[in-house]
Amino acid sequence: MTNDALVAIDHVTFGYDQRVILSDVSMVFPRGRVIAIMGGSGCGKTTLLRLIGGVLTPQRGTVTFDGAPVDPRNGESLFALRRRLGMLFQFGALFTDLTVFDNVAFPLREHTRLPEEMIRDLVLMKLNAVGLRGAAQLKPADLSGGMARRVALARAIALDPDLIMYDEPFAGLDPISLGVAANLIRRLNDATGATSLVVSHDVHECFLISDYVYVISGGRIVGHGTPAEVQASDDPEVRQFILGEPDGPVKFHYPARTYAEDLGLRA
Amino acid sequence: MTATEFLPTLGRRALEVLRGLGHSAFFFVELVKNVPAALGRPHLTAAQVHAIGNYSLVIIAASGLAVGFVLALQGYYTLSRYGAAESLGLLVALSLVRELGPVVTGLLYAGRAGTSLTAEIGLMKAGEQLAAMEMMAVDPKSRVLAPRFVAGVIAMPLLAAIFSAVGILGGYVVGVQMIGIDPGAFWSQMQSGVDVWDDVGNGIIKSVVFGIACTFVALYQGYEAQATPEGVAQATTRTVVISSLAVLGLDFVLTALMFSTPG
Numbered sequence: 447m448t449n450d451a452l453v454a455i456d457h458v459t460f461g462y463d464q465r466v467i468l469s470d471v472s473m474v475f476p477r478g479r480v481i482a483i484m485g486g487s488g489c490g491k492t493t494l495l496r497l498i499g500g501v502l503t504p505q506r507g508t509v510t511f512d513g514a515p516v517d518p519r520n521g522e523s524l525f526a527l528r529r530r531l532g533m534l535f536q537f538g539a540l541f542t543d544l545t546v547f548d549n550v551a552f553p554l555r556e557h558t559r560l561p562e563e564m565i566r567d568l569v570l571m572k573l574n575a576v577g578l579r580g581a582a583q584l585k586p587a588d589l590s591g592g593m594a595r596r597v598a599l600a601r602a603i604a605l606d607p608d609l610i611m612y613d614e615p616f617a618g619l620d621p622i623s624l625g626v627a628a629n630l631i632r633r634l635n636d637a638t639g640a641t642s643l644v645v646s647h648d649v650h651e652c653f654l655i656s657d658y659v660y661v662i663s664g665g666r667i668v669g670h671g672t673p674a675e676v677q678a679s680d681d682p683e684v685r686q687f688i689l690g691e692p693d694g695p696v697k698f699h700y701p702a703r704t705y706a707e708d709l710g711l712r713a
Numbered sequence: 714m715t716a717t718e719f720l721p722t723l724g725r726r727a728l729e730v731l732r733g734l735g736h737s738a739f740f741f742v743e744l745v746k747n748v749p750a751a752l753g754r755p756h757l758t759a760a761q762v763h764a765i766g767n768y769s770l771v772i773i774a775a776s777g778l779a780v781g782f783v784l785a786l787q788g789y790y791t792l793s794r795y796g797a798a799e800s801l802g803l804l805v806a807l808s809l810v811r812e813l814g815p816v817v818t819g820l821l822y823a824g825r826a827g828t829s830l831t832a833e834i835g836l837m838k839a840g841e842q843l844a845a846m847e848m849m850a851v852d853p854k855s856r857v858l859a860p861r862f863v864a865g866v867i868a869m870p871l872l873a874a875i876f877s878a879v880g881i882l883g884g885y886v887v888g889v890q891m892i893g894i895d896p897g898a899f900w901s902q903m904q905s906g907v908d909v910w911d912d913v914g915n916g917i918i919k920s921v922v923f924g925i926a927c928t929f930v931a932l933y934q935g936y937e938a939q940a941t942p943e944g945v946a947q948a949t950t951r952t953v954v955i956s957s958l959a960v961l962g963l964d965f966v967l968t969a970l971m972f973s974t975p976g
Contacts, residue, residue: 499848501844501847501848525850526850528847528848528849528850529850533845533848533849535841535844535845536841537840537841539840539841539842539844539845541837541842541845542837542840542842552849552851553851556849556850556851556856557849557850557851598845
């Protein structure tokens with residue numbers, strides 16, 4: 447592990463019952479960078495975020511955050527770790543009974559004893575950073591998908607975390623919202639000096655904003671490098687993923703008996 | 714099914730039931746452990762007392778009034794046969810305070826507030842709100858569940874008291890205003906015959922126990938609901954069924970303990 451690594455995943459294996467999700471995966475996330483973890487649906491990308499956040503425990507291998515192992519069984523250290531994390535959930539996961547303002551103020555009110563005037567200023571600054579200062583008094587139900595994602599981002603950075611994790615930040619967004627989201631991820635990362643981890647299958651946007659890319663398929667890393675290096679990769683699985691080819695090493699058809707057998711035809 | 718198949722199936726089912734009971738017991742202990750945290754943030758609990766209690770007032774008051782009306786009519790019909798129609802006030806008050814107030818409030822609470830708690834927590838889970846809270850190093854049991862639990866335990870006896878009070882007024886309207894029983898006899902028999910500790914006190918204890926049971930069931934079902942529309946729907950149904958049975962079962966046990974030796 448290099449010294450400037452904020453998070454290191456060392457030979458991690460994880461699965462449910464007989465199903466292996468991640469198999470002997472090792473990754474290093476250096477400080478201050480935007481790292482993209484890409485791969486098809488169900489390849490284990492979100493599981494990685496859950497392992498880093500201490501929601502799940504690896505069956506083998508270790509996850510370390512700033513040099514200390516992530517241990518879901520140790521409540522206190524997990525609590526301390528999560529205070530240094532910001533996570534953007536796929537659909538925002540905003541608290542629907544609170545206004546936009548109160549959503550962003552939530553972590554500040556829970557974890558600090560700041561006076562209400564200071565919380566107000568901080569929340570408005572965070573909302574301004576995502577362009578939604580004017581929406582402070584709206585309820586989550588009044589927001590579009592893209593706006594909700596931006597409010598969730600403001601909430602995720604409320605405590606100025608060291609690591610911001612994005613779970614599919616581009617899923618289901620229109621082109622304008624998508625461009626806004628991608629731009630925000632890069633800009634916030636550079637402005638706050640945090641490390642950003644973007645889990646996504648959006649090839650174009652990820653290549654545009656990330657410093658380093660990991661491509662996962664079938665629970666293992668099939669390619670990694672700078673966006674240019676990954677784009678130039680001749681690995682068939684990486685090529686199939688970034689070119690969006692329907693068939694290749696990842697099969698179009700789910701494993702089944704032969705078509706002729708299923709239709710009752712005999713040769 | 715042969716005996717060799719039946720026995721392992723029975724054993725598996727029994728283990729599942731025991732595992733479920735153990736799991737819910739652990740959940741209950743966790744919930745109780747977080748009660749001091751909820752009491753330390755009274756504004757969270759107060760907001761829930763408002764949501765659970767205040768919004769249940771109309772249905773509780775309307776049901777109490779209707780039950781009071783019917784109790785007076787039925788009571789008068791029976792008592793007048795024995796020339797004891799003046800005891801109607803006592804009959805209505807004892808029926809409500811000792812039995813109908815806590816039990817019917819418990820059943821209505823399960824249907825009105827319990828379902829709303831289960832659906833709210835279940836949908837929070839489905840929308841990843843609880844997971845988001847955990848990732849923000851905020852324990853949902855302490856921030857979301859415990860204030861609702863405390864609020865339910867506070868709201869239930871208050872609602873039961875309102876149910877009984879409105880029911881007695883209903884009995885008064887039918888018995889005194891409509892049938893013409895002497896108002897002095899109606900109130901004085903009630904006053905001398907209802908004991909503060911044995912009748913009112915035990916009724917309050919019942920409603921506190923029902924408050925604990927119904928709120929716990931509602932929160933547990935919501936928290937453990939499958940994060941799908943179908944899962945939340947099933948959890949809401951289970952809340953009503955289990956809470957109602959719990960109220961009726963606990964009522965029998967508590968009544969047997971409290972009133973088995975009339976003094």
